[in-house]
Amino acid sequence: MAPMALTLILGWWLVAASRAEHLPRPSLSLHPSQGVSLVDNVTLRCHLPRPAARVMLYQDKCWRTEKEKEKGQTTVEFSFPNTKWTDLGVYQCQYRVLDPPGTSEQSDPVELLVTDHSYPPPGISLSPEEHVEMGTNVTIQCWNYGYQGTIFLHRDGHSAPVQCQDPDGVSTATFTLFGVTPADAGNYRCSYRPGGSYFQFSPLGDNVTLKVTPGPAHPGGTEQLHGNMLAAVAGGCAATLVFILILILFFLLSARRRRMWTDESHGAPRMPEAVQLQVPPSDSESLTYVELQAEPPSTRLPAPPASPQPSVIYAQVRTGGAR
Numbered sequence: 001m002a003p004m005a006l007t008l009i010l011g012w013w014l015v016a017a018s019r020a021e022h023l024p025r026p027s028l029s030l031h032p033s034q035g036v037s038l039v040d041n042v043t044l045r046c047h048l049p050r051p052a053a054r055v056m057l058y059q060d061k062c063w064r065t066e067k068e069k070e071k072g073q074t075t076v077e078f079s080f081p082n083t084k085w086t087d088l089g090v091y092q093c094q095y096r097v098l099d100p101p102g103t104s105e106q107s108d109p110v111e112l113l114v115t116d117h118s119y120p121p122p123g124i125s126l127s128p129e130e131h132v133e134m135g136t137n138v139t140i141q142c143w144n145y146g147y148q149g150t151i152f153l154h155r156d157g158h159s160a161p162v163q164c165q166d167p168d169g170v171s172t173a174t175f176t177l178f179g180v181t182p183a184d185a186g187n188y189r190c191s192y193r194p195g196g197s198y199f200q201f202s203p204l205g206d207n208v209t210l211k212v213t214p215g216p217a218h219p220g221g222t223e224q225l226h227g228n229m230l231a232a233v234a235g236g237c238a239a240t241l242v243f244i245l246i247l248i249l250f251f252l253l254s255a256r257r258r259r260m261w262t263d264e265s266h267g268a269p270r271m272p273e274a275v276q277l278q279v280p281p282s283d284s285e286s287l288t289y290v291e292l293q294a295e296p297p298s299t300r301l302p303a304p305p306a307s308p309q310p311s312v313i314y315a316q317v318r319t320g321g322a323r
C-alpha cells in the first residue's frame with residue numbers, strides 16, 4: 001500500500017514538474033545594444049518562444065509596464081523615445097499564457113546604460129593572439145587607466161556583456177575563456193563603468209578577434225565530451241538505482257512490520273495466563289471468555305493482521321497486569 005502511494009505521489013510530482021517546465025523563458029534584447037546616450041530612442045524587444053497573451057516588462061525587478069500581444073507576433077517592443085535617467089537600469093521581460101494559465105520565468109537581465117564619451121575607451125589585449133587551437137585557455141586583458149569601477153567584456157552580436165570584473169586597484173581585468181571551442185570565436189571588446197557611477201558606461205574600446213582552429217590536436221576536447229556523456233549515463237543509472245532501493249526498502253520495512261506483528265501474536269499465549277491470574281478464580285465463566293477471545297490470533301497466525309480486535313484485548317491485559 002505504502003509503495004503504491006509513493007509511486008502515485010512521485011508520478012504526480014513528475015507530471016506537475018514537466019508541466020511547469022513547458023513555459024520556456026523569453027529573451028530580451030536592447031536596440032541599439034551599445035553606445036546609448038540620453039535622449040536617444042531606445043527599444044527593448046522581448047522575444048517569445050511560444051504564443052503568449054500578455055508580456056510584462058520589469059525594471060530593476062519591479063513591474064514597469066505590460067502589453068497585450070497581438071496575434072502572430074513573436075516579439076513585443078517597448079520603446080523609450082527619449083531616454084531619461086529614470087529609464088536606466090536592469091530590465092527583464094516575462095509572458096503570461098491563458099491556456100493552461102501560467103507565467104514564464106523572467107528573461108535574462110539586460111542593462112540599459114548610457115555612454116559617457118568624456119571617458120577614454122579601455123585598452124585590450126588577447127593572449128595567445130588570434131589563431132588558437134580548440135581546448136586552449138585564452139586570456140583577454142582590459143585596462144581603464146585608473147578609473148576603477150567595473151570592467152565589462154563584450155562580444156559582438158551579444159547585447160549584454162559576457163563577463164565582468166571589479167579590478168581592485170590595478171585597473172586591469174583579466175578574463176579567461178577556458179578550453180575555447182569554435183563557438184567562442186568572434187570579436188571581443190571591453191568597456192567600463194567608472195568607479196562611483198552606476199548607469200554610465202565608457203565608450204567601447206577596440207576589438208580583438210579570436211579565431212579557433214578545430215585542429216586534431218585536442219584529445220582533451222573529445223575526452224571531455226565522452227566524459228560528459230558517461231557522467232550523464234551514470235547519473236541516470238544512479239537515479240534509477242536509488243529509486244529502486246527506496247522501493248525495496250519500503251517493501252522490506254512493511255514486511256518487517258508485518259513479521260513483528262505476527263511475532264507479537266506468537267508470544268500472546270503467555271498473556272491469557274496473566275489474565276487468568278487477575279480474574280477471580282470463582283468466576284469461571286469470565287475466565288473461559290477471556291481465553292476464547294485471546295486464542296484467535298495464535299491460531300490464525302498466517303493470516304494478515306487485519307482484524308483490530310486482538311490488539312484491543314492485549315492492551316487491556318497489559319494494564320491489568322501493571323496494576
Ligand SMILES: *[C@@H]1O[C@H](CO)[C@@H](O)[C@H](O)[C@H]1NC(C)=O
Nearest residue numbers: 031041042043077079080081
Ligand atoms: C523608436 O524606435 C522604434 C523601433 O526602432 C520605432 O518603432 C519608433 O517609431 C521610434 N520612435 C521614435 C520617436 O523615433
Ligand SMILES: *[C@@H]1O[C@H](CO)[C@@H](O)[C@H](O)[C@H]1NC(C)=O
Nearest residue numbers: 135136137138177178179220
Ligand atoms: C586551462 O585552465 C584550467 C584551470 O586553470 C587548467 O586546469 C587546464 O589545465 C588549462 N588548460 C590548458 C590547456 O592550459
Ligand SMILES: *[C@@H]1O[C@H](CO)[C@@H](O)[C@H](O)[C@H]1NC(C)=O
Nearest residue numbers: 156186187188206207208209
Ligand atoms: C576590429 O578591429 C579591426 C582593427 O583592429 C578593424 O579593422 C575591424 O573592422 C574591427 N572589427 C569590427 C567588427 O569592428
